[in-house]
Amino acid sequence: AQSVTQPDIHITVSEGASLELRCNYSYGATPYLFWYVQSPGQGLQLLLKYFSGDTLVQGIKGFEAEFKRSQSSFNLRKPSVHWSDAAEYFCAVGAYDYKLSFGAGTTVTVRA
Amino acid sequence: DTGVSQDPRHKITKRGQNVTFRCDPISEHNRLYWYRQTLGQGPEFLTYFQNEAQLEKSRLLSDRFSAERPKGSFSTLEIQRTEQGDSAMYLCASSWGTPNNSPLHFGNGTRLTVT
Numbered sequence: 001a002q003s004v005t006q007p008d009i010h011i012t013v014s015e016g017a018s019l020e021l022r023c024n025y026s027y028g029a030t031p032y033l034f035w036y037v038q039s040p041g042q043g044l045q046l047l048l049k050y051f052s053g054d055t056l057v058q059g060i061k062g063f064e065a066e067f068k069r070s071q072s073s074f075n076l077r078k079p080s081v082h083w084s085d086a087a088e089y090f091c092a093v094g095a096y097d098y099k100l101s102f103g104a105g106t107t108v109t110v111r112a
Numbered sequence: 113d114t115g116v117s118q119d120p121r122h123k124i125t126k127r128g129q130n131v132t133f134r135c136d137p138i139s140e141h142n143r144l145y146w147y148r149q150t151l152g153q154g155p156e157f158l159t160y161f162q163n164e165a166q167l168e169k170s171r172l173l174s175d176r177f178s179a180e181r182p183k184g185s186f187s188t189l190e191i192q193r194t195e196q197g198d199s200a201m202y203l204c205a206s207s208w209g210t211p212n213n214s215p216l217h218f219g220n221g222t223r224l225t226v227t
Contacts, residue, residue, distance in 0.1 A: 004154075032211045036218075043116070043203060043218035044155070051212065090154045098145055098207060098216045099168065102154025 002027045002093050006103035013081050014111050021076040021106050023091030033074045034092040034100065035065055044090065050074065061085070086110045114138070116219035118204050124225045125194055132190045133222045137206030144187050145216070146179055147203040148172070155203055161187060194226045 005024045013019050025031060032051050036044040048059025055067040065076045074091060088107050094100040117136040125131050137144050142163050147155035158177070159169045163184035173179075176194075181187040191198055201221040207214040 034211075041220070043205075043220045045218070046215055049211065049215075092154070094211060096210055096212075097160070098143070098205065098211060099157045099160065100155075100216075102156070104152065105154050 002031070002095075002101045004091050004093050004101055004103035006089075006091055006106050008106045009104070010107045010109070012109045012111060015083055016080050019076075019078045019081045019085070019108065021089050021091075021108070023074045023076065023103060024072050025074060025091070025093045026072065027093050029095070032094045032096075033065075033067060034094070035059065035063070035074075035076050036090045036092060036102075037061075038088045038090065038105075040087075047076070047089075081108075081110055083110045083112070116204055116206055116217050118202075118219040118222050120222060121220065122223045122225075124227065127196060127226055128193055130190065130192045131194060131224065132188055133202055133204075133224075135187045135189070135204030135206075135219060137186070137204070138208075138217055139185075141206035141208045141217070142184065143207045143209070144181055145205040145207075146187070146189055147205065149201040149203055149221070150199075158189075191224075194224075196226045199224055199226045 003026045034049045035047040047063045050057045050067045088105045090105045092100040092102045119134045145160040146158040149155040161181040176192045179189045203221045205218045207216045
């Protein structure tokens, strides 16, 4: 069975500071890993994805994530957050299709 | 590309009533997915279609739930005899392929409140 754990329910960060969101997954084979962002009342937008190859993946809006097989982790990072990054972030794992398992999400608050 | 469209955006219904939601995927997307998202949780997979064929249903999808995609274009999700536990955001998503070659596009969802 596949599953995702996002240990941090809520993170507050100052504008301009760095951000790291944690994601741990459980999956029997090589996973497809995703990070999505959701603003209130909106659907999910893909930030980045990992299937294979370089374990450091670049995404949109200045985000990046690093796949670490030994730690079953896929943490999301951004060097300098902007107020517009306040949202809920979801990590997801899947296989060859889009039957994804999502984590419970991390809410990011950005303070001025 | 007008995106994935869902209708209605909000639905309030009384327990025991039937409700139907509609999803219009991005044109030419042959795969369509339904997810459910309850408050404070991530989305949970419900079912998906490739063209008009429903290929898989989650065990979360009780007998009160039925989904169709009659002509391989739009899809409907019906919930019969709604219960308060059905209150959630129902998300539709579409793609033209697999994660290898096609991103998954989500709609803005239909928020169901069962009173």
